[in-house]
Amino acid sequence: MPHYMINKQVAARAVERPDAVAVIDRGVAVDYRTLDAAAESAAAELARHGAGPGTFVAVRLPRGAHLVMTLLAVLKTGAAYAALDPRWPPDRVGLLLDALDPPVIAGPSGWNPLSRDLSEWAALGERPPTVDGTADDPACVFFTSGTTGVPKGVVSPHRATTRLFAAGGPLSFGPGTVMCQSSPPAWDAFSLELWGPLTTGGTVVVAPDDHLLPHVLHQLVTAHGVDTAWLTASLFNLFVDLEPDCFTGLRHVLTGGERLSPPHIGRFLRRFPETALLNGYGPVETCVFATCHPIVAADVDRPDGIPLGRPVPDTTIELIDGEIHIGGAGLALGYLGDPGATAERFRNALYRTGDLGFLDHDGVLHFRGRADRQVKIRGHRIEPSEIEAVTSGIGQVKQCVVVPVPGTRPGTYEKLALFYTAPPGSGPAWLRSRLAAVLPPYAVPDTIRQVPSIPVTPNGKTDTRLLLNRL
Known part of the structure; x- marks a missing residue:
């Protein structure tokens, strides 16, 4: 044509x-x-x-x-x-x-x-x-x-x-x-x-x-x-x-x-x-x-x-x-x-x-x-790895992981949750402001939690189920 x-x-x-x-x-x-x-x-x-x-x-x-x-x-x-x-x-x-x-x-x-x-x-x-x-x-x-x-x-x-x-x-x-x-x-x-x-x-x-x-x-x-x-x-x-x-x-x-x-x-x-x-x-x-x-x-x-x-x-x-x-x-x-x-x-x-x-x-x-980690949330295509890369580049952050929170229907996600480790005084409000200076609004996770450590499963992978249970 x-x-x-x-x-x-x-x-x-x-x-x-x-x-x-x-x-x-x-x-x-x-x-x-x-x-x-x-x-x-x-x-x-x-x-x-x-x-x-x-x-x-x-x-x-x-x-x-x-x-x-x-x-x-x-x-x-x-x-x-x-x-x-x-x-x-x-x-x-x-x-x-x-x-x-x-x-x-x-x-x-x-x-x-x-x-x-x-x-x-x-x-x-x-x-x-x-x-x-x-x-x-x-x-x-x-x-x-x-x-x-x-x-x-x-x-x-x-x-x-x-x-x-x-x-x-x-x-x-x-x-x-x-x-x-x-x-x-x-x-x-x-x-x-x-x-x-x-x-x-x-x-x-x-x-x-x-x-x-x-x-x-x-x-x-x-x-x-x-x-x-x-x-x-x-x-x-x-x-x-x-x-x-x-x-x-x-x-x-x-x-x-x-x-x-x-x-x-x-x-x-x-x-x-x-x-x-x-x-x-x-x-x-x-x-x-x-x-x-x-x-x-x-x-x-x-x-x-x-x-x-x-x-x-x-x-x-x-x-x-x-x-x-x-x-x-x-x-x-x-x-x-x-x-x-x-x-x-x-x-x-x-x-x-x-x-x-x-x-x-x-x-x-x-x-x-999906064959990878990419998700769609409220119509936006989001790579959790991008948010993790930006977060890891912030000096005080030691470890971080972004977990999509499942929606009520199979295969859908309603929001993003970011879990991270950092020294005292580096709370979620501080991190949110740092992320908002770099990421578009839709990519800033809805939930940001500072945790003592990022849990792992017996095979060494991030225990996302345990993290989601903390929400």
């Missing part, structure tokens, strides 16, 4: 539907003509600051229309963007900037796109230098948890995103789509919420709060006609429990990122039988989704849980010794500046996920667990 560049797809929609609403941010609508023209002018400025093919531009902006314009502008220069959460601690951001070596940082403390309204950017009428790019070029970098304590930068090409929205695929994006945008910009799900509508002529509605709440979703549906939303499995369960009426009016609900809860799925389907509910599966290295499964009532009673589904367009799934390997157009180009890790995980045009799975008699993929 043909592959496309994100920015060229958006530009084509601006020609086809210039007056259609592209973005709604805090009640203010921006049409495609204005968005594309503003991004052209911003791209011209970025190019003068050194942005271009082969470079990575760091973007530190809150969610909103200016962020959308800036990311589109970066792509128009031929560069790739890395959206860095403004809430991340400075030490972590410093690590990421070292890896990116950006020619320019877009944000309040650097090149500041907030200095003009989008209409003012559009009125400048500037154009960036012409760039002959392809869909294989880098489009964005997503930083994910690494086992060494240093985040890994996943370099994702244009084709990895645009292949998701191919005609005939399971994701029904088009000119009528009005999608809620609530994910943090640093997540790959942000690409789904943003580029899904914009590359197909739909509308992006930016949720106003840092954390999407049921009443906020309901307000967006009522006020702006939102008909499509993505929720992590944890958030989906919470909404079903707290305020299921918030889903009223939605035509498509996409969920995933963690093992789904059949009881919550069942309650949703009984309440909203006409709403399309999809389970999406895929690591960051394959950009949002590698498989999708349209969930039906019969799935609730499956003994192996809700299926992961079948491959999305231009994607392949192979099981090698029970481990899920993914290939196709969604594959990342590798890890930024880390050829060793790239060679380890990307082999023979396949990505080794570390997830275990199986195919049922219909050829549908199911999840069976």
Whole structure:
């Protein structure tokens, strides 16, 4: 199938539907003509600051229309963007900037796109230098948890995103789509919420709060006609429990990122039988989704849980010794500046996920667990080894171990617990503040306990069961 560049797809929609609403941010609508023209002018400025093919531009902006314009502008220069959460601690951001070596940082403390309204950017009428790019070029970098304590930068090409929205695929994006945008910009799900509508002529509605709440979703549906939303499995369960009426009016609900809860799925389907509910599966290295499964009532009673589904367009799934390997157009180009890790995980045009799975008699993929320590908690992919590496690097800490605390459903985890040994005066509050200066908020363990020693089993391994019993 043909592959496309994100920015060229958006530009084509601006020609086809210039007056259609592209973005709604805090009640203010921006049409495609204005968005594309503003991004052209911003791209011209970025190019003068050194942005271009082969470079990575760091973007530190809150969610909103200016962020959308800036990311589109970066792509128009031929560069790739890395959206860095403004809430991340400075030490972590410093690590990421070292890896990116950006020619320019877009944000309040650097090149500041907030200095003009989008209409003012559009009125400048500037154009960036012409760039002959392809869909294989880098489009964005997503930083994910690494086992060494240093985040890994996943370099994702244009084709990895645009292949998701191919005609005939399971994701029904088009000119009528009005999608809620609530994910943090640093997540790959942000690409789904943003580029899904914009590359197909739909509308992006930016949720106003840092954390999407049921009443906020309901307000967006009522006020702006939102008909499509993505929720992590944890958030989906919470909404079903707290305020299921918030889903009223939605035509498509996409969920995933963690093992789904059949009881919550069942309650949703009984309440909203006409709403399309999809389970999406895929690591960051394959950009949002590698498989999708349209969930039906019969799935609730499956003994192996809700299926992961079948491959999305231009994607392949192979099981090698029970481990899920993914290939196709969604594959990342590798890890930024880390050829060793790239060679380890990307082999023979396949990505080794570390997830275990199986195919049922219909050829549908199911999840069976992990082959390593990686866990998903509240939609975040976390390597306990990264947290242990950071903790061990703090002078007073002698020993430490991070233990995922199991959730109520098999194969799920509700939080992280960190146990450590250190001299008197190095209490949990002290350690929490040290970790918060380096790790993103979601990776700072919920529970931190100072213990006299780390217990071990008779075979010399950490006795995680005994540690969990101390909680």
